Amino acid sequence: MEDTKHFTELGLVNTRDMFRKAMKGGYAIPAYNFNNMEQLQGIVLGCAESKSPVILQVSGSARKYADPTFLPYMAKGAVQMIKALGADIPVALHLDHGDTFDLAKSCIDSGFSSVMLDGSHHAFMENAALTRQVVDYAHKREVTVEGELGVLAGVEDEVSHDVSHYTKPQEVEAFVEKTGVDSLAISIGTSHGAYKFKIKPGEEVPPLRFDILEEIAQRVPGFPIVLHGASAVVPEYVKMINAFGGKMDDAVGIPEEQLRKAAGSAVCKINIDSDGRLAMTAIIRKVFAENPAEFDPRKYLGPAREELIKMVKYKNEHVLGSANRA
Numbered sequence: 001m002e003d004t005k006h007f008t009e010l011g012l013v014n015t016r017d018m019f020r021k022a023m024k025g026g027y028a029i030p031a032y033n034f035n036n037m038e039q040l041q042g043i044v045l046g047c048a049e050s051k052s053p054v055i056l057q058v059s060g061s062a063r064k065y066a067d068p069t070f071l072p073y074m075a076k077g078a079v080q081m082i083k084a085l086g087a088d089i090p091v092a093l094h095l096d097h098g099d100t101f102d103l104a105k106s107c108i109d110s111g112f113s114s115v116m117l118d119g120s121h122h123a124f125m126e127n128a129a130l131t132r133q134v135v136d137y138a139h140k141r142e143v144t145v146e147g148e149l150g151v152l153a154g155v156e157d158e159v160s161h162d163v164s165h166y167t168k169p170q171e172v173e174a175f176v177e178k179t180g181v182d183s184l185a186i187s188i189g190t191s192h193g194a195y196k197f198k199i200k201p202g203e204e205v206p207p208l209r210f211d212i213l214e215e216i217a218q219r220v221p222g223f224p225i226v227l228h229g230a231s232a233v234v235p236e237y238v239k240m241i242n243a244f245g246g247k248m249d250d251a252v253g254i255p256e257e258q259l260r261k262a263a264g265s266a267v268c269k270i271n272i273d274s275d276g277r278l279a280m281t282a283i284i285r286k287v288f289a290e291n292p293a294e295f296d297p298r299k300y301l302g303p304a305r306e307e308l309i310k311m312v313k314y315k316n317e318h319v320l321g322s323a324n325r326a
């Protein structure tokens with residue numbers, strides 16, 4: 001039997017107000033992915049401590065991993081926890097890369113306040129029709145919807161593409177109009193996963209296509225734009241992982257100064273998944289390397305959660321500009 005509830009019952013908000021303020025204030029809302037309790041706590045505590053609004057984000061497979069019935073209560077638990085600590089920040093629960101109407105509907109019915117319908121692998125008309133169907137269902141329930149135009153390269157859970165296709169700015173107006181979406185993910189050179197670019201030593205990562213972003217912002221003024229695949233792939237974490245027995249050669253991400261620049265533009269939401277994974281993995285590897293006899297999960301997941309809090313605060317303050325905006 002389905003456990004139906006509205007997001008307001010979980011203490012969540014949709015993304016409408018967050019994006020309106022972010023657009024006006026020249027910053028971006030962080031959207032951090034999570035799969036388990038320590039990640040979730042690390043994210044909300046980091047955001048509560050830096051007074052940042054936050055979008056808690058799960059992919060379809062992360063939702064399956066945590067369990068679809070259990071997951072909304074995790075979000076509610078997180079909201080209640082930070083309230084008990086005296087923090088008052090807006091929290092949204094968002095489906096990342098929803099690929100069917102049924103998945104989006106199931107998330108909305110279970111308490112999500114925002115969903116993405118990623119139809120970017122379909123032709124334009126098909127993508128628009130599918131997205132419209134989700135928007136019609138979502139908006140009746142005050143749930144906000146993110147669409148996508150253009151394809152990002154890289155691997156993220158079940159989403160995987162070899163090459164990226166930049167968003168065509170001339171398609172954006174018609175897509176926004178036809179679908180009624182609240183925000184749009186675009187492809188301007190970010191990429192999913194921890195291995196974003198194949199570069200030789202000494203070579204620079206190719207810069208984001210700010211010209212495409214600017215043209216889109218001119219065509220749909222004031223409309224919230226989303227960047228996926230926007231982890232920096234923090235080099236210190238990669239180094240730490242490799243130093244303590246890991247093997248992550250050639251992992252490389254988006255330079256933080258480019259993300260900071262994007263956050264000051266029409267970009268209102270920046271997705272960060274890989275960096276959170278790296279932070280936790282680096283610390284867990286360090287604990288195990290230094291204390292091979294350790295077998296209490298609190299002794300490795302606890303420090304990993306602490307590191308995630310630190311990382312989230314740093315990102316909010318120095319990359320997204322969302323600190324002190326709650």
Ligand SMILES: [Zn+2]
Binds near residue numbers: 229
């Ligand atoms: Zn993505």
